[in-house]
Amino acid sequence: MITADEVCTPGGQRVLDKGMTLNRQLIMRLSFYQIDTILVEDAAPAPDTKNDSGQTAHDPGSSSQESAYSAKVRSSPRFYKFRTDHSIVMAVIKSSLDGYVKQGIPPQPEDLLEKACKLFASCKTTLDLFDMLNNMRSDEDSIYVHSLNVALICRRLGKWLKMSPEELDLLTLCGIFHDIGKLKIPAEILNKPGKYTDEEFQMVKNHPKYGYDLLEPLPLDTHIKNAALYHHERSDGSGYPLGITQQENDDYAMIVAIADVYDAMTAARSYRAPLCPFRVIANFEKEGLQKYKPKYILTFLSHIAGTYQNNQIRLNDGRDAKIIMLNQNSLSRPVVQLDDGSCIDLSSQRGLQIDAIL
Numbered sequence: 001m002i003t004a005d006e007v008c009t010p011g012g013q014r015v016l017d018k019g020m021t022l023n024r025q026l027i028m029r030l031s032f033y034q035i036d037t038i039l040v041e042d043a044a045p046a047p048d049t050k051n052d053s054g055q056t057a058h059d060p061g062s063s064s065q066e067s068a069y070s071a072k073v074r075s076s077p078r079f080y081k082f083r084t085d086h087s088i089v090m091a092v093i094k095s096s097l098d099g100y101v102k103q104g105i106p107p108q109p110e111d112l113l114e115k116a117c118k119l120f121a122s123c124k125t126t127l128d129l130f131d132m133l134n135n136m137r138s139d140e141d142s143i144y145v146h147s148l149n150v151a152l153i154c155r156r157l158g159k160w161l162k163m164s165p166e167e168l169d170l171l172t173l174c175g176i177f178h179d180i181g182k183l184k185i186p187a188e189i190l191n192k193p194g195k196y197t198d199e200e201f202q203m204v205k206n207h208p209k210y211g212y213d214l215l216e217p218l219p220l221d222t223h224i225k226n227a228a229l230y231h232h233e234r235s236d237g238s239g240y241p242l243g244i245t246q247q248e249n250d251d252y253a254m255i256v257a258i259a260d261v262y263d264a265m266t267a268a269r270s271y272r273a274p275l276c277p278f279r280v281i282a283n284f285e286k287e288g289l290q291k292y293k294p295k296y297i298l299t300f301l302s303h304i305a306g307t308y309q310n311n312q313i314r315l316n317d318g319r320d321a322k323i324i325m326l327n328q329n330s331l332s333r334p335v336v337q338l339d340d341g342s343c344i345d346l347s348s349q350r351g352l353q354i355d356a357i358l
């Protein structure tokens with residue numbers, strides 16, 4: 001790994017320069033100064049790696065330009081504060097979920113909910129929340145980080161859907177508990193860097209069932225249990241583990257499904273850098289209406305796209321522009337204005353696309 005920024009102690013003493021390749025000696029130096037988190041350059045993507053949604057993770061959308069925006073967010077004080085608060089809430093979720101799965105200690109949903117809501121409230125705007133989440137990095141404890149992120153995204157989407165405060169709380173809990181079944185899968189399989197064997201993939205695909213079995217005896221709302229069981233199901237019956245359709249699915253599980261996939265695509269992974277949000281929107285637009293409840297996915301995508309209105313972007317031909325108007329029928333392809341004042345409607349220029357937010 002290569003340092004993406006210079007590394008200093010809290011007192012301002014420089015420990016490492018930007019652009020240094022980490023070796024054992026440098027890592028020991030970090031350890032000596034008790035620095036346990038630093039920014040590193042995005043890893044090069046590995047081709048043809050399967051994730052737990054069965055999607056092949058290739059990475060046309062993340063580029064070196066994307067790193068510039070990410071680096072800007074990651075070096076901001078508000079990101080530092082959010083990351084600290086996020087890791088505290090994540091640790092509480094970890095001890096609660098682990099305590100239940102490994103020792104049978106029943107979780108305290110009210111406590112988890114209160115902490116997640118407080119973190120959610122610390123982000124004043126949608127851009128804030130998504131900028132923060134899109135740049136969270138953690139290789140270890142990723143189930144817990146992902147569960148918290150999905151809970152936060154669910155709460156945001158629930159607000160856009162104008163759900164009541166009680167429904168929002170329930171939805172947030174659905175996010176926190178949705179992947180608890182993964183804790184039943186050996187870590188060496190979950191964290192395996194390469195492609196799963198068919199047998200391993202089958203086991204990973206059973207995590208919704210394991211999750212439901214774990215939650216079933218607890219005095220939790222049925223929607224929370226259903227979200228664990230159904231969050232990988234798809235409206236057209238193409239999901240797993242049961243292959244049910246939208247009519248048989250649970251509304252809360254269908255919201256969790258969207259937040260789950262969004263977080264998986266925008267988070268940094270060991271095999272690729274985070275995807276540009278417009279690339280994620282384009283992916284959803286391709287098959288979103290068949291796979292997700294239209295009302296939920298359309299609400300989600302229009303708000304995400306709207307979040308970046310007026311932002312500077314870079315096109316795939318290298319030109320910089322500003323997003324000036326959204327196309328409701330093609331949210332990943334807005335109208336943009338170039339630096340010379342001329343405008344391009346990306347919905348009619350299929351060869352062009354947004355490669356990065358600047």
Ligand SMILES: [Fe+2]
Binds near residue numbers: 231
């Ligand atoms: Fe899952």
